[in-house]
């Protein structure tokens with residue numbers, strides 16, 4: 542044992558060798574506007590950590606999941622992540638769902654030399670922050686293309702776009718949709734925006750109504766989309782809405798009710814998929830939580846399992862080595878599909894299109910990258 546080396550190793554990135562447990566950080570919106578994101582991803586993440594510990598842990602130790610609530614508030618993600626990096630000496634960070642919040646944390650992890658794995662943030666900028674930042678989901682240039690191809694296949698040529706300008710995710714998704722759509726013969730007949738937390742979308746929807754679109758892309762989160770659908774129908778905007786993974790929450794139909802029926806969105810997985818990995822996960826999750834998992838639960842689970850797999854292959858939890866092992870993740874059999882991390886530290890995975898039908902999210906089709 543070389544104590545001096547131990548001291549140096551501890552300074553930059555703590556190695557599990559010097560600790561009784563391996564501290565893994567997680568930041569999530571457990572409360573606030575998008576609480577369902579954090580609640581879901583946290584349940585999935587916790588389930589994975591519990592399973593690993595029940596099977597004996599990793600590197601001969603138990604994992605300790607340290608979870609901080611960022612309250613869905615801008616600025617809070619950076620605060621709690623800073624705390625976990627300095628106070629808790631986490632060896633890796635899992636989170637967040639919302640791209641804007643992952644973008645707050647990514648530079649902190651990059652600077653600290655601590656790997657971060659986002660389960661569900663799809664904005665490309667997240668992993669562009671640096672080589673310590675990864676994700677286990679696809680990115681929005683792909684998701685935007687999937688939505689555009691879907692619209693074109695439906696014969697929707699004139700589309701209006703409604704964007705949440707407070708979310709990097711929504712801004713990016715609208716932009717990528719428009720790019721592919723207009724390059725392939727579609728026409729954007731209206732562009733409107735709102736800010737997270739808004740409750741009244743009537744002015745935007747009235748303007749959209751005048752442009753008589755075949756469909757309306759609503760690229761924001763479920764939190765506003767339910768209300769948007771209600772107000773659209775009230776104003777006789779009867780075109781289907783089209784959205785991305787940010788719609789994935791039971792509250793979309795709780796709020797939207799009949800108004801959101803017949804609308805479509807892209808997502809990371811479908812609970813109707815008969816794949817054994819998905820059905821097995823559903824069963825375990827229902828038993829443990831008495832609730833239905835959504836994409837964020839599955840991706841939270843996958844993010845933790847990818848981390849554990851990398852720790853085993855690295856034989857250490859020391860930052861740079863762990864980072865290298867995560868980067869070389871190849872054909873990992875995850876719940877949401879086979880995960881290989883590409884050179885940009887993103888996962889090239891299929892998306893599914895879902896339709897809101899009978900209050901449920903029904904599988905329509907799978908779109909490969």
Ligand code: PHE
Pocket residue numbers: 578638639640641661662663664710786787788789836837
């Ligand atoms: N993709 C969204 C984002 O980047 C987050 C999200 C993922 C929301 C999955 C719901 C389901 O902000």
